Amino acid sequence: MIKSAFEKGKAFIPFITCGDPDIETTEKIVKEAYLNGADLIELGIPFSDPTAEGPVIQSANTRALKNGITTDGIFDMVERIRGDIKIPLVFMTYANVVYSYGADRFTKRCTETGIDGIILPDIPFEEKGEFSSVCEKNGVDLISLIAPTSEKRISMIAKEAKGFIYVVSSLGVTGERKSIDTDLKPIIDTIRENTDIPCAVGFGISNPEQAAKMASLSDGAIVGSAIIKIMEKYGKDSPSYVGEFVKAMADAVHES
Amino acid sequence: MAGNKGRFGEHGGQYIPETLMNAVIELEEAYMRFKDDPEFKAELDTLLKEYAGRPSGLYFAKKMTEDLGGAKIYLKREDLNHTGSHKINNVLGQALLAKKMGKTRLIAETGAGQHGVATATAAALMGMECVVFMGVEDTERQKLNVYRMKLLGSEVIPVKTGTGTLKDAVSEAMREWTRRIDDTHYCLGSVMGPHPFPMIVRDFQAVISREIKEEILKKEGRLPDAVIACVGGGSNAMGSFYDFIGDKTVKLIGCEAAGRGIDGFETAATINTGRMGIFHGMKSYFCQDEFGQIAPVYSISAGLDYPGIGPEHAYLHDIGRAEYVPVTDDEAVNAFEYLSRTEGIIPAIESAHAVAHAMKIAPKMDKDSIIVITVSGRGDKDCAAIARYRGEDLREE
Numbered sequence: 001m002i003k004s005a006f007e008k009g010k011a012f013i014p015f016i017t018c019g020d021p022d023i024e025t026t027e028k029i030v031k032e033a034y035l036n037g038a039d040l041i042e043l044g045i046p047f048s049d050p051t052a053e054g055p056v057i058q059s060a061n062t063r064a065l066k067n068g069i070t071t072d073g074i075f076d077m078v079e080r081i082r083g084d085i086k087i088p089l090v091f092m093t094y095a096n097v098v099y100s101y102g103a104d105r106f107t108k109r110c111t112e113t114g115i116d117g118i119i120l121p122d123i124p125f126e127e128k129g130e131f132s133s134v135c136e137k138n139g140v141d142l143i144s145l146i147a148p149t150s151e152k153r154i155s156m157i158a159k160e161a162k163g164f165i166y167v168v169s170s171l172g173v174t175g176e177r178k179s180i181d182t183d184l185k186p187i188i189d190t191i192r193e194n195t196d197i198p199c200a201v202g203f204g205i206s207n208p209e210q211a212a213k214m215a216s217l218s219d220g221a222i223v224g225s226a227i228i229k230i231m232e233k234y235g236k237d238s239p240s241y242v243g244e245f246v247k248a249m250a251d252a253v254h255e256s
Numbered sequence: 257m258a259g260n261k262g263r264f265g266e267h268g269g270q271y272i273p274e275t276l277m278n279a280v281i282e283l284e285e286a287y288m289r290f291k292d293d294p295e296f297k298a299e300l301d302t303l304l305k306e307y308a309g310r311p312s313g314l315y316f317a318k319k320m321t322e323d324l325g326g327a328k329i330y331l332k333r334e335d336l337n338h339t340g341s342h343k344i345n346n347v348l349g350q351a352l353l354a355k356k357m358g359k360t361r362l363i364a365e366t367g368a369g370q371h372g373v374a375t376a377t378a379a380a381l382m383g384m385e386c387v388v389f390m391g392v393e394d395t396e397r398q399k400l401n402v403y404r405m406k407l408l409g410s411e412v413i414p415v416k417t418g419t420g421t422l423k424d425a426v427s428e429a430m431r432e433w434t435r436r437i438d439d440t441h442y443c444l445g446s447v448m449g450p451h452p453f454p455m456i457v458r459d460f461q462a463v464i465s466r467e468i469k470e471e472i473l474k475k476e477g478r479l480p481d482a483v484i485a486c487v488g489g490g491s492n493a494m495g496s497f498y499d500f501i502g503d504k505t506v507k508l509i510g511c512e513a514a515g516r517g518i519d520g521f522e523t524a525a526t527i528n529t530g531r532m533g534i535f536h537g538m539k540s541y542f543c544q545d546e547f548g549q550i551a552p553v554y555s556i557s558a559g560l561d562y563p564g565i566g567p568e569h570a571y572l573h574d575i576g577r578a579e580y581v582p583v584t585d586d587e588a589v590n591a592f593e594y595l596s597r598t599e600g601i602i603p604a605i606e607s608a609h610a611v612a613h614a615m616k617i618a619p620k621m622d623k624d625s626i627i628v629i630t631v632s633g634r635g636d637k638d639c640a641a642i643a644r645y646r647g648e649d650l651r652e653e
C-alpha cells in the first residue's frame with residue numbers, strides 16, 4: 001500500500017502532529033493535505049519527551065498532550081476519516097508510546113483503522129526485532145531511517161527495509177534549515193544498490209525549492225516543522241492555510 | 257527478540273536515533289580498546305589518586321551508631337572527593353577516553369549540578385570545550401553549581417522544555433549530540449542511556465565498592481551486612497553495589513526519591529511506582545502514564561528527580577538481588593540535618609535519602625551487624641534549598 005504513494009512520480013509527504021490544537025482540527029488538516037496533493041501523510045502521535053525533535057515539533061507535542069490527546073483518541077480519528085483519505089497513512093511516534101500500548105495490540109489497531117506503516121525514530125536497526133515481528137504479523141510496515149552518519153550501515157538497513165526508507169537529510173533534530181549540505185547522492189545510490197523500495201528525504205525542508213531539490217535526488221520529500229509552524233500560528237483556523245502550503249509544496253515536488 | 261547489546265536481563269539496549277548509532281559503536285570500541293590498556297589505566301589511576309583524592313575514606317560513624325543503638329554504621333566518604341561528589345570518578349574516566357578518541361568537546365546533562373561541575377572540571381583540566389545542559393528549574397535550585405561550572409570555563413544552557421529538570425537536560429544533551437558528533441563526546445553522568453554508557457559508567461564507579469570491600473575487610477575482617485546508597489539514575493549506587501553483587505550475604509539497598517510520597521504524583525520513585533518502558537536510549541522502569549507518556553516526576557533533590565532508573569538496577573530488582581526503597585523529602589531533610597548535627601558531615605540531599613533509610617533500619621539490627629552508607633556527595637550546594645524548606649530565606653546580600 002505504501003508503494004502506491006510513489007507510483008505516480010515523486011511523493012510529497014507532510015507530517016502533522018495529531019491533537020494540535022485539537023483532534024477535530026487534525027481531522028480537517030489531514031483532509032486538506034490529501035485534497036491538495038499529499039501522496040502519503042505522516043501522523044505524529046505526541047510524546048512527552050520527543051528526543052529527535054527540534055523546538056517546533058516539541059511544542060506541538062506539548063500543546064497536544066496538554067489538550068488531552070491520547071493514542072486511543074488518535075486511532076478513533078483515523079477510523080473516522082480513513083474512508084475519505086485515499087492515500088497511505090503512517091504513524092510517527094516514539095518507541096514508548098507503542099511499547100506501552102503493547103506492540104502487538106498497537107499494530108493490530110493500525111491494521112483495523114487503516115494505518116500502513118510506523119516510524120519510530122528511537123528504534124535503530126539493532127533494536128527493531130521486537131517491533132518488526134509484530135508489524136509483519138499484523139501487516140504494517142516498520143519504516144527504517146538512514147542518516148548522514150550511517151555509512152557502512154546503509155546496506156544492512158536498506159536490505160531489510162519495508163515500505164519506504166526515511167533518509168535523514170542532515171545531523172541534528174527536526175526543524176527548518178537554511179540549507180541542506182549533506183551530499184545525499186552517495187547515500188541514496190547505496191540504498192538503491194540494496195533495495196527497490198522508495199526513499200524519501202526529510203529533516204529541514206521548509207520551502208518548495210528545497211522540497212523539489214530533495215525529491216529530485218530521491219523519491220520524495222517529507223516536511224514537518226514548516227507545517228507545524230502554520231498550525232501553531234493559526235490554530236483551529238489552520239486547515240486552509242496548511243492546504244495552501246501543501247499545494248505549493250506538492251506541486252513543486254511533482255514537477256521535480 | 258530484542259537486540260543483544262548491553263542487556264541486563266530484558267533491560268538496557270540501544271534505543272537511539274540512527275544518527276547516533278555509529279557514535280555509540282565507536283565509543284564502545286574505544287572503551288574496549290582502552291579499558292585494559294596499561295597506559296590508560298595508569299593515567300586514570302594517577303588522576304583519581306592525585307587529582308580527585310582517592311581512595312575516599314570509609315569512616316566509622318561512632319556517634320550515629322551509638323545514637324541509633326543498632327548496627328555499626330560506616331560512611332563511604334565520596335563527599336570528600338574533589339568537586340564534592342562521586343561524579344568525578346566517572347567523568348575523569350570518560351574525559352580521558354574522549355581525549356584518546358580525539359574528541360575536543362564534552363557535553364553533559366546535570367540535575368543537581370554535581371555531574372556538570374565534575375565534567376566542567378575535567379574539561380578545564382584536559383583543555384576541552386564544555387557545554388552543560390541543566391533544567392531551568394534546577395538552575396534555580398542549584399545556583400551555586402551553575403556559577404561553579406561557569407567559573408570552570410563551561411557554558412551552561414538552561415533547558416526550558418518539559419518540566420525543566422534532569423530528564424529534559426538529558427533529552428537536550430542527546431539532541432545536541434545528534435547535531436555535533438565529530439568532535440563531541442557526550443559525557444553521560446549515570447548508569448543509564450544507551451549501551452555502552454551503563455557499562456562504562458558502572459565500571460568507572462565500581463571503584464567505590466572495591467574500596468569499601470578492601471577497607472571493611474581491613475577494619476572489621478568481614479563483609480558488611482548491608483550497603484545503602486541513593487538512586488536516581490543510579491551511578492553511585494551501582495558503584496557501591498558492583499563488587500558485592502556476588503557476595504550474597506551483603507544486602508544491597510537503593511533509596512529512591514519518593515518526593516511527597518509514593519501514593520501521589522509528586523514522586524520520583526521509579527521502581528516503586530513505574531513500569532517497563534523505553535526511553536532515553538534504554539529499556540528499563542519508568543514513571544509514566546497509561547499511554548506511555550513520561551511522568552513529570554518530583555523530588556526535593558534535583559539529582560534524583562528523574563523518571564527512570566539505570567537498566568542494571570532494574571535487573572538487580574527483577575532478580576531480587578537488590579532492594580529499592582522509597583524515601584520522602586521529609587525523611588531526607590531530617591536525615592540531612594541529623595547527619596550534620598550528629599557527625600558534623602553535611603551530606604548532599606541526594607545522599608541524605610540513603611542516610612534516612614539507614615536511620616530506619618539500623619536500630620532494628622544487631623549491634624555486631626554492619627551497614628555501609630555511601631555519602632555520594634557533600635551538601636553545601638543544598639543549604640539554601642533546605643533552609644527554604646524549613647521556611648528560612650538565605651540570601652547573601
